[in-house]
Amino acid sequence: FPEPKIVLFLTVDALRADVVQVHEYVRDLPGFTALRKSCAYFTRARTAASSTRPSLAAIFTGLYYSQLRFDGRRLDHRGPMLAELVAKAGIQTVSLPRLQRLSAHAGVGRGFRTEIKKRFSASAVVDRVIDFVGAEQAMFLFAHFGEPHAPYEGKGSRFQRYLQEVGRVDKQLLRLFDFLKESGAARHTLLIVTADHGEGFGEHGVYNHAHVIYEEVARVPLLLCGPGVAAREISEPVSLIDVAPTVLDAFDLPTPGMFMGQSLLGLAAGGAKRLERPIAFNAPGWEALYLPDGKKVMFNALAKRTEVYDLEADPGELTNLVGTDDAAVRSAIETARLFFQQHRVAPSSAVSSADGAPPEGDELPIDE
Numbered sequence: 001f002p003e004p005k006i007v008l009f010l011t012v013d014a015l016r017a018d019v020v021q022v023h024e025y026v027r028d029l030p031g032f033t034a035l036r037k038s039c040a041y042f043t044r045a046r047t048a049a050s051s052t053r054p055s056l057a058a059i060f061t062g063l064y065y066s067q068l069r070f071d072g073r074r075l076d077h078r079g080p081m082l083a084e085l086v087a088k089a090g091i092q093t094v095s096l097p098r099l100q101r102l103s104a105h106a107g108v109g110r111g112f113r114t115e116i117k118k119r120f121s122a123s124a125v126v127d128r129v130i131d132f133v134g135a136e137q138a139m140f141l142f143a144h145f146g147e148p149h150a151p152y153e154g155k156g157s158r159f160q161r162y163l164q165e166v167g168r169v170d171k172q173l174l175r176l177f178d179f180l181k182e183s184g185a186a187r188h189t190l191l192i193v194t195a196d197h198g199e200g201f202g203e204h205g206v207y208n209h210a211h212v213i214y215e216e217v218a219r220v221p222l223l224l225c226g227p228g229v230a231a232r233e234i235s236e237p238v239s240l241i242d243v244a245p246t247v248l249d250a251f252d253l254p255t256p257g258m259f260m261g262q263s264l265l266g267l268a269a270g271g272a273k274r275l276e277r278p279i280a281f282n283a284p285g286w287e288a289l290y291l292p293d294g295k296k297v298m299f300n301a302l303a304k305r306t307e308v309y310d311l312e313a314d315p316g317e318l319t320n321l322v323g324t325d326d327a328a329v330r331s332a333i334e335t336a337r338l339f340f341q342q343h344r345v346a347p348s349s350a351v352s353s354a355d356g357a358p359p360e361g362d363e364l365p366i367d368e
Contacts, residue, residue, distance in 0.1 A: 001250060005190070006188060007189070007250050010145065010191070011056070011196050013148060013195070014209055015148070015221060016216060018219075035193060038225055039193075039225035040229050041234065043235055045222035046239050047198070047281070050213060050286075051209060052101065052102065053101040053108060054282065056144075057077075059082070060082045060109070061081055061082075062244040062256065064280045064343060066340060067260075073106065081110050082248070083095070083109070084111030093111065098117075099144065103115060109142075122168050125144075126173075126176045129176060147168055162201075186227075189226055192223070193223045194220055194240060195221060197217055197218075200212045200214070203216045215311070230268065232270070239280075242264050246265055249265045280343070289336035294311050296309045307322060308321040308332055
């Protein structure tokens with residue numbers, strides 16, 4: 001990774017993992033097709049939260065959303081943040097947040113020395129990214145694409161219009177990828193492309209994303225491209241909580257001990273070491289923990305309900321294992337209950353003894 005090191009971190013709004021994984025969809029997305037052929041493609045990546053602000057807050061703080069405090073609509077975090085750590089090393093930091101809730105003023109974008117707050121189209125986002133990359137200096141740049149997002153523009157069914165918005169972003173990602181290669185910037189640029197969260201289309205009776213904790217919202221694409229990165233598919237389960245350690249690792253900076261994630265550069269470079277940190281996920285009133293054996297435990301504080309799924313045998317989350325006479329299921333629930341007792345702001349001892357669910361008052365704020 002030669003100097004001047006550039007790390008581009010790009011998030012696409014509401015992009016489901018299967019859209020860039022299933023041939024039926026990805027065949028019409030030349031940008032993601034090119035990225036998949038040239039990058040480390042993590043096929044089992046999950047976001048940390050079901051909506052934009054908590055997802056990016058988790059990424060930039062290195063903590064799960066259950067561990068964060070918000071003062072109204074503002075992130076109240078006193079620990080180190082990713083952009084601050086990079087900037088302190090003398091590296092330029094740039095943010096194109098597009099949304100006020102991702103700005104420095106909202107606390108989520110704290111630490112970026114240059115911030116351009118404007119509702120850029122996908123084309124305008126890439127225009128600005130190319131301008132900054134052309135300066136040929138060490139840099140960490142974050143940009144958020146607002147497409148796709150309901151209500152979707154275009155013709156046809158709801159899902160067809162959604163795919164059309166994905167296609168507009170795909171076209172611009174291909175333009176950026178071609179620029180990096182043709183300009184020579186690809187030799188010293190790490191490109192990270194992912195989504196803030198996925199999107200539901202009625203799989204569990206819910207559309208959009210903010211209130212859904214099932215896999216259609218939890219799973220997102222994650223691609224790393226750059227020098228030393230091996231172009232391959234990686235099935236190791238990862239989380240967007242791993243992005244901050246990955247960025248710091250790229251700049252040869254240490255990861256604070258309080259950060260929950262681990263760097264993905266070793267895996268991206270062709271390594272096979274399994275990661276050891278937990279993977280958790282939050283939505284308003286919901287908490288979920290993924291277990292190494294493929295089980296997913298979900299606590300619904302509002303309905304006082306627990307759900308457990310074996311994602312290896314039941315990827316569609318159709319058969320709730322709670323109530324079955326299975327010691328492994330009971331053990332998974334207890335493990336998840338203890339995890340959130342220790343990794344939740346102001347943890348409460350008033351946990352339901354019936355099913356291990358968190359207290360009813362632990363509803364998370366809604367952020368579309």
